[in-house]
Structure formats: structure tokens, C-alpha cells
Amino acid sequence: MTIKGKAYIAGIYEHPxxxxxDKSTAQLHxxxxxGAIEDAxxxxxxxxxxxxxxxxxxxxxxxxxxxxxxxxHMDSTDTGGCSYLIHLGHAAEAIAAGKCxxxxxxxxxxxxxxxxxxxxxxxxxxxxxxYGATTHNAYGMCAMRHMHDYGTxxxxxxxxxxxxxxxxxxxxxxxxxxxxxxxxVLNSPMISDPLHRMxxxxxxxxxxxxxxxxxxxxxxxxxxxxxxxxxxxxxxxPRGGKDLDLTYSAGVWSGPRAFEExxxxxxxxKYASIYDSFTITVLMQLEDLGFCKKGEGGKxxxxxxxxxGVGKLPFNTDGGGLCSNHPVNRGGMTKIIxxxxxxxxxxxxxxxxxxxxxxxxxxxxxxxxxxxxxxxCILERA
Amino acid sequence: xxxxxxxxxxxxxxxTAPFWEAAKQGKFMIKRCxxxxxxxxxxxxxxxxxxxxxxxxxxxxxxxTIYTFSLMRKxxxxxxxxxxxxxxxxxxxQTNIVDCDMDKLKIGQKVKVVFKPTDGAPxxxxxxx
Numbered sequence: 001m002t003i004k005g006k007a008y009i010a011g012i013y014e015h016p017x018x019x020x021x022d023k024s025t026a027q028l029h030x031x032x033x034x035g036a037i038e039d040a041x042x043x044x045x046x047x048x049x050x051x052x053x054x055x056x057x058x059x060x061x062x063x064x065x066x067x068x069x070x071x072x073h074m075d076s077t078d079t080g081g082c083s084y085l086i087h088l089g090h091a092a093e094a095i096a097a098g099k100c101x102x103x104x105x106x107x108x109x110x111x112x113x114x115x116x117x118x119x120x121x122x123x124x125x126x127x128x129x130x131y132g133a134t135t136h137n138a139y140g141m142c143a144m145r146h147m148h149d150y151g152t153x154x155x156x157x158x159x160x161x162x163x164x165x166x167x168x169x170x171x172x173x174x175x176x177x178x179x180x181x182x183x184x185v186l187n188s189p190m191i192s193d194p195l196h197r198m199x200x201x202x203x204x205x206x207x208x209x210x211x212x213x214x215x216x217x218x219x220x221x222x223x224x225x226x227x228x229x230x231x232x233x234x235x236x237x238p239r240g241g242k243d244l245d246l247t248y249s250a251g252v253w254s255g256p257r258a259f260e261e262x263x264x265x266x267x268x269x270k271y272a273s274i275y276d277s278f279t280i281t282v283l284m285q286l287e288d289l290g291f292c293k294k295g296e297g298g299k300x301x302x303x304x305x306x307x308x309g310v311g312k313l314p315f316n317t318d319g320g321g322l323c324s325n326h327p328v329n330r331g332g333m334t335k336i337i338x339x340x341x342x343x344x345x346x347x348x349x350x351x352x353x354x355x356x357x358x359x360x361x362x363x364x365x366x367x368x369x370x371x372x373x374x375x376x377c378i379l380e381r382a
Numbered sequence: 383x384x385x386x387x388x389x390x391x392x393x394x395x396x397x398t399a400p401f402w403e404a405a406k407q408g409k410f411m412i413k414r415c416x417x418x419x420x421x422x423x424x425x426x427x428x429x430x431x432x433x434x435x436x437x438x439x440x441x442x443x444x445x446x447t448i449y450t451f452s453l454m455r456k457x458x459x460x461x462x463x464x465x466x467x468x469x470x471x472x473x474x475x476q477t478n479i480v481d482c483d484m485d486k487l488k489i490g491q492k493v494k495v496v497f498k499p500t501d502g503a504p505x506x507x508x509x510x511x
Contacts, residue, residue: 126392126402127424131478132454132503137464140452148450148489193453240422240430241473244466245450369466370476371448 004261007092008218008227008382010102011040011211012337014318018175018325020205021113026066028108028207033067036209041221042102047211049073049100051091053083055109055207055328063106073100079235079373080365081275081330084210085106086375088336089231091153091212101214107356108207109328116329121367124353128370135277136200138369141191142246143280147194149247149295155192157279158185161198161322163306164276168319170348175202176323199279199323200330208333215382224344230262230378247295249364250374251288258360258376259290266290267367270356271342272313273335275363278321284304286313289376295305308351317351332363336377343381359382390503397427400439402503410442410495410506412473423473444495445470446508453484467493467508481509 005376013035020028028054037044050071056063060076071093083133084107091103096356102298107118121129162182168174180198234253238244259265266289274289276282283297291313292300305311318338319325321331339359341347347356359379366372394402401424404411405495413425417434419490428435463479465487480496492511496505 123426124424126398128476130390131464131476132457132462133476134454134463136456137452137454140454140466141450141466144452145450145489151470189452189455191456195452238466238474238476240420240426241424241469242420242422242431244468244474246450246466269449372468 002261003089003092003096003231004229005215005227006096006224007212008215009336009340009379010213010218010221010223011036011042012340013039014208014334015108015206015327016079016173016175017206018204020110025109026063028110029063029106030067032207032209033104033106034110036104036211040211042211044068046102047071047104049091049094049103051075051087051103051105053087053107054078054193055107055330057060058182073103079375081277082332082363082365082373082375084332084336085328085361085363085377086233086373088210088212088228088314088377089233089375092228092231095214097213098280101217102276103212105210105212106207107209107328107330107333109206111329112203112205117274133367133370135367136192136195138367139278139280140148140195141369143194144282146247146284150298152283152298154186154196155182156284156302157199158182159304160276160279160282160306161185163304164316164320164322166307167317167351168323171319171324172349174319174324175204195278195280195298196226201277201326202323203329204325204327206325206327208327208337211337224380225382226340226343227380227382228377229380230260231376232257233373233375235373246369247284249284249362249368250372251285251287251362251376254374254376255289255362258378264358264378269313269360271317271339271353271359272315272343273339273359273361274300274315275331275335276316276322277331281364281368282315284368285364289360289362295368308353314351314353317347330365332365332375335363339379343379389498389500389505391500392505394503395480398425401425405497405503408497410444411439412442412469412471413437414440421470421471421473423475443470444511446493448479448487448489448491448493449474449489450489451479463487465508477506477508480507481510
């Protein structure tokens with residue numbers, strides 16, 4: 001059984017806010033849900049499946065009740081920032097199996113207004129919690145080893161931020177709209193070696209939502225048709241400390257699964273949404289997905305190769321998490337939304353990829369240098 | 383972070399209690415599976431590789447090399463070096479490199495275990511050998 005072509009993304013909505021101290025988190029979930037339902041041309045009563053992750057206050061019970069949904073299928077898989085990519089795959093499975101016909105996926109939260117609650121402790125807590133692993137230094141450790149093994153440079157990483165900033169200048173909602181140079185990135189303060197401040201994504205309040213449905217229902221609606229044709233998910237951790245290698249992510253497993261199901265290769269991809277919690281995240285994931293060989297990511301991203309209209313692989317044309325938006329410190333949702341905009345032809349004209357008929361949306365969740373999940377979605381204009 | 387703020391007390395549990403008891407004696411313990419021969423860390427009762435329950439405690443040499451590290455410069459409790467080190471016995475683990483000139487740390491550098499007191503069992507860290 002495959003989910004290829006069995007589910008369409010009929011509605012998308014990205015909250016325009018980047019700072020929402022005057023709203024509740026549940027309210028933001030409701031606002032993005034409303035936005036996506038209206039984008040699809042549906043009503044709330046049409047929703048019969050709901051998906052949310054750890055950012056939803058209280059999880060499924062309070063959210064389904066608060067939103068006033070009546071669902072026959074639900075899923076609260078939480079794998080951090082890539083939860084929503086996994087939800088998209090799971091929604092397609094549920095739709096293909098007849099468990100629901102119109103699924104709503106929401107993400108929202110306010111880390112810019114106030115700190116997020118800590119993660120629940122796992123079995124490793126006594127053996128790791130004291131050492132102060134954070135997103136910055138966990139990804140810093142990956143970058144340090146990648147540089148050691150492959151000669152990757154800070155200049156090469158900086159090109160990823162430069163490309164994102166070129167795109168963000170056209171996004172009126174982007175938190176950082178200024179175009180930056182490689183020198184700007186290298187001159188920004190060191191946060192956790194070798195990652196500079198401009199190697200890091202923004203922290204924003206906000207959210208986003210998707211409507212996923214059957215081919216028949218999608219075709220009855222008015223939006224350009226975008227369908228999921230391949231999906232993969234995987235997890236990676238230190239696994240007892242054997243053969244530790246922080247230079248690759250779980251994308252080495254989720255990517256090939258998604259491409260195989262879709263029956264396409266990285267060479268066929270016209271646009272890539274790649275989770276950009278940090279510059280190193282993008283570089284490693286491009287390698288892991290097969291856009292270049294392992295270790296050659298530095299060369300691949302340099303010299304504007306990720307800039308729409310300039311390079312061979314336009315990426316994160318909304319400005320991504322590095323410049324535009326990173327709601328709830330979870331980048332997977334906005335990755336899907338910008339990929340759908342590209343496939344619909346609704347991206348900003350300055351960054352719209354010509355004849356964009358095939359895109360990938362990919363992300364990781366958790367800490368790349370510690371334990372993380374990855375999910376890959378291949379999307380096609382139908 | 384190791385010195386600048388009070389260290390958390392290991393909570394322990396029936397599965398890991400022998401590790402913390404040994405730590406009080408200054409011993410750094412790992413687990414080894416007698417079915418597949420693989421050592422692992424942090425300790426589990428069932429081998430994460432072959433899933434055998436024939437795992438035994440083994441004292442590690444405490445000798446390791448730095449696999450990777452990062453100097454966390456933006457911290458309310460002061461800069462600290464987080465790292466993964468690879469024990470002579472094989473397993474790699476997360477730690478802090480302490481009692482050192484952080485700007486001179488290098489991948490591949492030899493380090494050794496050092497215990498730091500808490501209000502309970504001491505916590506293992508690593509320092510240049």
C-alpha cells in the first residue's frame with residue numbers, strides 16, 4: 001500500500017504575527033485553523049480528523065473541545081519541529097484507509113512572548129541533563145564535527161543565511177527583512193562555536209495550519225491542486241554510544257523512503273523547503289536527502305546556489321526560519337506551507353520558481369546532535 | 383556550567399542505582415552485554431543492540447578522546463564546553479569538558495573522567511588528560 005497521490009493539501013495558513021503577547025496559545029491555534037479552513041473553502045463542520053503536537057495546550061482532549069471539532073480520527077504524534085511533516089504523512093495514511101476525509105493540522109505558540117515549558121525527561125536524564133545541551137550547542141557540536149571531517153567552513157554555512165535573507169526581503173511578514181552578506185554572518189557574535197548569531201533562526205510567536213483531504217474533495221474545491229506523493233519518517237539517537245556520527249541526520253532514512261515512494265529523485269526537485277533551525281541543519285539535510293554527496297554540502301550551498309532565480313536549488317523562498325518565521329521553535333509547518341505556495345504559484349513573484357511542479361518539504365525535530373526525528377514529504381502539483 | 387551553577391542531583395532508579403553507588407567510590411561504570419559482547423552507555427538492563435538481558439556492569443578506564451564539542455558562550459551561568467567523548471572501551475557519551483582552557487580544546491584530544499560533588503551522588507565530567 002502507498003499513500004502516493006491519495007491525499008491533497010487543500011488549505012494552508014501561516015499566521016502573519018511574529019509576536020503575540022495579547023493572544024492565548026489556544027486562540028492562535030483557532031486562528032490558524034480558521035485561516036486554513038477558509039483557504040480551502042470549507043467549514044469547520046467538514047473537519048473529521050485532527051492532528052496536533054506538543055505545542056497544543058493540553059494535547060488532543062482540550063484542543064478538540066476548544067476548537068469545537070467532531071472528529072473520527074486523531075493523532076498527537078510529537079517529534080518536535082518535524083511533527084507536522086509526520087502529521088501530513090499520517091493524515092494521508094488515514095485518508096487512504098478511509099479513517100477520515102478532511103484532516104486539520106495545527107501548530108501555534110508564543111516562545112517570543114515567554115519561555116517554553118521544558119521537555120519531559122527521558123531515561124537518559126540523569127546522564128545528560130547536567131551538561132546543558134541546548135539547541136545552539138547541540139547543533140554546534142554537529143557543525144564542529146562536520147568541519148573536522150569534511151573541511152566545511154563558516155563561510156559556506158553563512159551562504160545559507162545569505163540565501164534566506166535574499167528571499168526574506170520580499171516577505172512583508174518576515175521578522176528579518178534585511179539582506180545580509182557572508183561577512184555580516186561571520187562578524188555576528190559567536191553563540192556556540194562554530195555557530196554565529198546569524199547561523200541561528202529567529203524566535204517567533206505564531207503558527208500555521210493545513211487542511212489535508214481526498215483527491216475527490218480537493219478537486220471539488222477552488223484552489224490549485226497539490227498532492228502528497230511520497231513520505232518518510234525516521235529517528236536517530238546516540239544508541240548506547242556505539243559508532244557515534246553527528247555528521248548525518250535521520251534524513252538519510254526518511255529521505256530515500258519518501259523519494260522511492262514518489263518515484264522521483266532529488267534531481268527532479270524544483271523547490272526545496274528545508275528546516276533551517278541553524279545553517280548547519282540545512283547543509284546536513286541537503287546531503288542526507290541526496291542533493292549532493294556527504295561532505296560536499298559546503299560547496300553545494302556556496303555562491304548563491306540556494307537563491308531563487310540565481311542558483312540550482314531554490315530553498316525556503318519565504319525567508320525560512322533563519323529570517324522570516326519559526327513559530328514555537330518548530331519549523332516543519334512553515335516548510336510545508338511555502339512548498340504549497342510554490343506549487344500553487346502563490347509565492348512572491350520575485351521568488352516564485354518557474355513551472356514549479358515538484359517540491360520537497362523536509363525537517364528534523366528534537367536536537368540534531370542528541371536525539372531527533374526527521375520527516376520528508378514529496379509534493380506535486382496535480 | 384559545571385562550576386557556575388549548582389549541579390542537579392542524580393535521581394537514580396532501580397536500573398541505574400549501581401552506577402551511582404560506584405560513582406560515590408570514584409568509579410565510572412559502563413554496561414557490557416555478555417551475549418553480543420557490545421559495551422554501551424548510558425546503562426540499560428537490556429542490551430540496546432541485541433536486546434539480551436545478559437548485561438553486566440564493568441568499570442571503565444575513564445579514558446576518552448573528544449569526538450566533538452561546542453563552547454556555549456551565551457549562558458546566564460557563564461560559558462561552558464559541551465562535548466561528546468569516546469571512551470577507550472568504545473561507547474561515546476555527552477559531557478562537559480571542565481577544569482581546562484576552553485579555547486584550546488581540540489577534537490581528538492585525550493581526556494579523563496573526573497567526578498564533581500552534588501547534594502547526592504557525584505556527577506561524571508571529563509578534563510584534559
